[in-house]
Amino acid sequence: MEEFLTDTDRTELGKIQIAPEVLEVIAGMAASEVEGVAQMSGGLVGDIAERLGRKNIARGVRVEVGTREAAVDVSIIVKYGHRIPEVARLIQDSVRNAIETMTGLSVVEVNVHIVDVELKSEEKAQPVPTPGVADEYHRVR
Numbered sequence: 001m002e003e004f005l006t007d008t009d010r011t012e013l014g015k016i017q018i019a020p021e022v023l024e025v026i027a028g029m030a031a032s033e034v035e036g037v038a039q040m041s042g043g044l045v046g047d048i049a050e051r052l053g054r055k056n057i058a059r060g061v062r063v064e065v066g067t068r069e070a071a072v073d074v075s076i077i078v079k080y081g082h083r084i085p086e087v088a089r090l091i092q093d094s095v096r097n098a099i100e101t102m103t104g105l106s107v108v109e110v111n112v113h114i115v116d117v118e119l120k121s122e123e124k125a126q127p128v129p130t131p132g133v134a135d136e137y138h139r140v141r
Helices: 020-032 043-051 084-103
Strands: 006-011 014-018 037-040 061-065 069-079 106-118
Touching: 014 020, 020 037, 020 061, 020 069, 020 084, 037 106, 069 084, 084 106
Parallel strands: 069 106
Antiparallel strands: 006 014, 037 069, 061 069
């Protein structure tokens, strides 16, 4: 597989080429929409770049493209409490379906790398009303 512009179709008017970055965006969107995915993981450099304000939809996705086939690697952080094998399988199906539907390329493999688990954030403690103290809805008269 090569990582250049891929020649996916030739028409009477010329070639149609899809850049690997386009496939990375498609795969990133498809993977991030799966229930149980907390976020995509682009590694240390990708995380720092995002904190600096550079939004990258293809974060955590690497694609190798041939003339008719593509292979995808996706790195994710899964939400705590979700079955990891099930989330990974759903990602594989979603990414393959999205790329094949949008580009016509055959996806030969989708490798899912689980790099972390996002723990549940503690819910903010609600203030406990103090007996005898009026709030703005129930005024003491």
